[in-house]
Amino acid sequence: xxxxxxxxxxxxxxDTIAGIDSPIHRVHPLVxxxxxxxxxxxxxxxxxxxxxxxITMVVYPVALFSLSGISFGHSIKKLRVILPFVILMxxxxxxxxxxxxxxxxxxxxxxxxxxxxTLLIKGILTVLGGYxxxxxxxxxxxxxxxxxxxxxxILVTQILLTYRYITVLLSEANHIFEAYSLRAxxxxxxxxxxxxxxxxxxLFRSIDRATGLYDAMVLRGYNGNFRHSxxxxxxxxxxxxxxxxxxxxxxxxxxxxxxxxGSLFVR
Amino acid sequence: xxxxxxxLSPAVGGAMYAASAVTAIYSVKKVKEDFSPKKVPVxxxxxxxxxxxxxxxxxxxxxxxxxxxxxxxxLAALLxxxxxxLSMIAILLIQCLLFADGGILxxxxxxxxxxxxxxxxxxxxxxxxxxxxGMSRAKIVLASVLGCVLSLQLGAFxxxxxxxxxxxxxxxFSVFVAAMQPIHLAIGTIEGLITAAVLIFVFExxxxxxxxxxxxxxxxxxxxxxxxxxVVVLVGGALSLVASSNPDGLEWSIGQVTGKDxxxxxxxxxxxxxxxxxxxxxxxxxxxxNDNIAGTSFSxxxxxxxxxxxxxxxxxxxxxxxxxxxxDVEKT
Amino acid sequence: MSHHHIICSNVSFSYDKSFEILHEISFTAxxxxxxxxxxxxxxxxxxxxxxxxxxxxxxxxxxxxxxxxVTKKTLPxxxxxxxxxxxxxxxxxxxxxxxxxxxxxxxxYGLDSDQVEERVRHALDLIDIDYLKNKQPYKMSGGExxxxxIATILAMTPDVILMDEPTIALDPRNRRRLINxxxxxxxxxxxxxxxxxxxxxxxxxxxxxxxxxxxxDGETREILTNRELLEANGLELPFxxxxxxxxxxxxxxxxxxxHL
Numbered sequence: 087x088x089x090x091x092x093x094x095x096x097x098x099x100x101d102t103i104a105g106i107d108s109p110i111h112r113v114h115p116l117v118x119x120x121x122x123x124x125x126x127x128x129x130x131x132x133x134x135x136x137x138x139x140x141i142t143m144v145v146y147p148v149a150l151f152s153l154s155g156i157s158f159g160h161s162i163k164k165l166r167v168i169l170p171f172v173i174l175m176x177x178x179x180x181x182x183x184x185x186x187x188x189x190x191x192x193x194x195x196x197x198x199x200x201x202x203x204t205l206l207i208k209g210i211l212t213v214l215g216g217y218x219x220x221x222x223x224x225x226x227x228x229x230x231x232x233x234x235x236x237x238x239x240i241l242v243t244q245i246l247l248t249y250r251y252i253t254v255l256l257s258e259a260n261h262i263f264e265a266y267s268l269r270a271x272x273x274x275x276x277x278x279x280x281x282x283x284x285x286x287x288x289l290f291r292s293i294d295r296a297t298g299l300y301d302a303m304v305l306r307g308y309n310g311n312f313r314h315s316x317x318x319x320x321x322x323x324x325x326x327x328x329x330x331x332x333x334x335x336x337x338x339x340x341x342x343x344x345x346x347x348g349s350l351f352v353r
Numbered sequence: 354x355x356x357x358x359x360x361l362s363p364a365v366g367g368a369m370y371a372a373s374a375v376t377a378i379y380s381v382k383k384v385k386e387d388f389s390p391k392k393v394p395v396x397x398x399x400x401x402x403x404x405x406x407x408x409x410x411x412x413x414x415x416x417x418x419x420x421x422x423x424x425x426x427x428l429a430a431l432l433x434x435x436x437x438x439l440s441m442i443a444i445l446l447i448q449c450l451l452f453a454d455g456g457i458l459x460x461x462x463x464x465x466x467x468x469x470x471x472x473x474x475x476x477x478x479x480x481x482x483x484x485x486x487g488m489s490r491a492k493i494v495l496a497s498v499l500g501c502v503l504s505l506q507l508g509a510f511x512x513x514x515x516x517x518x519x520x521x522x523x524x525x526f527s528v529f530v531a532a533m534q535p536i537h538l539a540i541g542t543i544e545g546l547i548t549a550a551v552l553i554f555v556f557e558x559x560x561x562x563x564x565x566x567x568x569x570x571x572x573x574x575x576x577x578x579x580x581x582x583x584v585v586v587l588v589g590g591a592l593s594l595v596a597s598s599n600p601d602g603l604e605w606s607i608g609q610v611t612g613k614d615x616x617x618x619x620x621x622x623x624x625x626x627x628x629x630x631x632x633x634x635x636x637x638x639x640x641x642x643n644d645n646i647a648g649t650s651f652s653x654x655x656x657x658x659x660x661x662x663x664x665x666x667x668x669x670x671x672x673x674x675x676x677x678x679x680x681d682v683e684k685t
Numbered sequence: 686m687s688h689h690h691i692i693c694s695n696v697s698f699s700y701d702k703s704f705e706i707l708h709e710i711s712f713t714a715x716x717x718x719x720x721x722x723x724x725x726x727x728x729x730x731x732x733x734x735x736x737x738x739x740x741x742x743x744x745x746x747x748x749x750x751x752x753x754x755v756t757k758k759t760l761p762x763x764x765x766x767x768x769x770x771x772x773x774x775x776x777x778x779x780x781x782x783x784x785x786x787x788x789x790x791x792x793x794y795g796l797d798s799d800q801v802e803e804r805v806r807h808a809l810d811l812i813d814i815d816y817l818k819n820k821q822p823y824k825m826s827g828g829e830x831x832x833x834x835i836a837t838i839l840a841m842t843p844d845v846i847l848m849d850e851p852t853i854a855l856d857p858r859n860r861r862r863l864i865n866x867x868x869x870x871x872x873x874x875x876x877x878x879x880x881x882x883x884x885x886x887x888x889x890x891x892x893x894x895x896x897x898x899x900x901x902d903g904e905t906r907e908i909l910t911n912r913e914l915l916e917a918n919g920l921e922l923p924f925x926x927x928x929x930x931x932x933x934x935x936x937x938x939x940x941x942x943x944h945l
Contacts, residue, residue: 098823205522277412288405302771307794
């Protein structure tokens with residue numbers, strides 16, 4: 087199935103770009119996590135009619151794309167996942183709120199149109215914010231950062247192990263599905279008669295794998311505690327990165343920069 | 354049903370993070386209580402299993418479309434609800450990071466909407482009571498379908514509620530709910546049937562894998578409702594406090610967009626607000642113009658109470674059903 | 686220390702009473718032993734290996750490793766001295782990177798970070814896979830995974846290495862590399878395999894099993910050149926020996942026709 091092999095490719099791709107070297111890739115994962123959350127937080131906190139303020143938040147993705155060398159093209163693929171719903175909600179806005187705001191070259195701009203637009207912009211910016219975190223930071227590093235944030239060990243281990251075995255099970259699922267579709271060429275999905283046994287087989291394989299995994303772990307001294315390496319200490323550059331972005335977000339959010347710039351040109 | 358960041362206000366996102374975090378901490382505690390080292394690898398691999406299995410399309414007889422398994426109920430049946438909840442968190446986090454499926458700020462909401470209801474509500478209120486006195490094919494189908502339907506209904510309702518409270522979308526609550534619930538009724542039924550098919554297969558080939566902790570858990574319907582009630586009230590209260598301390602700022606921003614004074618902003622804002630309120634109607638007094646924190650908080654709690662009431666109502670309906678079912682069993 | 690490092694006496698094992706998987710297995714292994722454990726599918730080779738590391742405890746008879754009797758209590762000490770390389774490397778490599786994986790055991794045995802670093806370095810050097818250090822398991826080839834899996838157990842500095850089908854799914858070059866590595870490791874080795882050519886090159890001794898019993902236990906060449914013995918137990922001469930008789934090899938099993 088395209089979907090399964092696509093997902094495998096996607097995991098590999100994301101891991102590859104997260105592994106390259108750039109000033110952004112070198113920033114401490116915890117710092118990047120905090121900055122990302124702050125970015126998304128500030129972005130969504132813009133009022134739904136504040137297009138001009140919101141648009142200034144584009145500074146962050148632009149800066150990160152250029153500093154990290156991550157290509158913008160692939161991120162569009164990610165937008166595809168969540169954006170349809172956001173666009174749908176955005177398109178509906180003009181219909182439910184027809185309160186006029188102002189006239190633009192003879193066209194009445196309504197509140198709904200503006201709020202629909204901010205919704206769309208927020209949708210794009212927040213997805214890009216998340217994408218820029220994961221494309222410059224490995225999942226493992228994010229997990230270690232979560233560890234520093236006192237997220238319970240068992241949950242962090244859970245994320246690491248799930249991530250580790252996603253590709254293994256995706257390709258097992260793919261083998262099963264391919265073997266199935268070779269013998270049932272005209273079907274789009276799995277016939278209902280084999281719903282249970284097909285997933286069931288995958289399930290049993292997974293459980294056997296978990297048992298094998300457990301054996302391998304106990305033989306190497308595992309007794310319930312999962313130990314992994316710690317993150318390196320933050321450098322001064324990391325603190326600077328954090329401070330600069332936090333300050334920038336605050337300025338972009340709480341001053342009307344566009345209005346200021348605009349006032350330089352408009353009397 | 355993955356929510357995007359863009360549809361949320363920071364307050365709602367934060368509150369749902371808090372609710373999910375509380376549940377996660379409680380689950381970690383529960384998982385550790387009867388901890389066996391083997392749980393860790395099993396949970397990890399099962400998480401990956403659900404991740405992969407959710408990507409397989411199952412063709413639905415008679416239609417051209419396809420469905421997927423319901424991971425939460427399946428995991429809860431195999432690992433118990435607490436471990437299942439933690440597994441689901443890992444799955445949702447990875448989906449959010451790697452595939453941009455659901456946002457980072459919305460993760461708290463997504464955990465609540467998709468993992469909480471399926472793992473706890475679907476499991477304790479439906480799956481377990483139905484399965485309790487021994488399994489059979491029919492019971493597994495019934496439990497899975499009802500569990501999936503109810504947890505998806507609650508999830509869909511929460512999506513609508515969270516979006517409306519965030520106030521980003523102009524879509525009236527009633528319209529949103531009217532659109533979400535029927536779709537998810539259909540999806541829930543299909544997911545329930547597929548999940549049931551898998552569980553029946555497990556039941557008939559390796560039954561020892563199912564319900565490992567059904568006997569150890571004396572978790573009653575009442576307890577779930579109490580916990581949910583507390584969380585709902587807390588979230589509602591916190592939410593409205595945050596909302597009120599962070600004044601709407603509509604005037605301010607409209608002034609900005611329009612270049613200050615071309616428009617009587619006050620009128621339009623209040624008209625818009627009134628308009629929205631009229632349409633939602635569920636919480637007419639949710640934000641009555643003044644800045645009284647206690648007042649807003651009170652309305653938040655009232656709102657939460659309504660939600661809790663609705664949940665309890667649903668639970669009672671199914672509780673009655675459960676008793677009736679039991680009586681039927683005793684009769685025979 | 687006694688001459689016999691591994692002592693297995695009268696070990697029997699069954700999951701349920703009706704079918705015995707291992708029957709009265711007895712053998713010893715000394716410090717210079719590299720044993721090839723051979724036999725057809727399902728004769729109990731893997732089970733025997735699992736018993737030696739204490740993954741199956743419901744056996745009768747006695748097993749001791751380095752003078753420690755294998756019981757529930759002694760398991761941690763026994764396992765510290767014995768490394769088991771699974772057939773499926775995927776299960777053995779569960780950490781994000783090879784480095785982390787190799788460090789897993791030393792960390793569990795409470796070594797400090799310098800010692801862990803030292804152990805990992807040493808294991809990487811022994812197998813010469815320093816270049817894999819920061820690689821993720823799912824990006825590695827089957828051969829690389831196998832080598833990394835061996836490194837993970839070498840970091841425990843075991844006396845004994847057990848391997849289950851190590852050359853399965855390896856391409857010829859990686860198989861050759863594995864053989865060279867095995868010959869360079871001076872641990873006690875027990876290698877369960879159908880790859881008799883590999884056994885011929887890496888083991889000084891062979892134990893042939895059939896139906897849960899030891900059929901023969903002796904010098905590698907002696908057993909692996911005994912065509913009748915091998916064929917009677919579902920095996921064949923190693924490929925490299927099949928040409929030695931001068932004529933092209935023909936199995937002495939009567940030719941069977943398969944009707945489809």
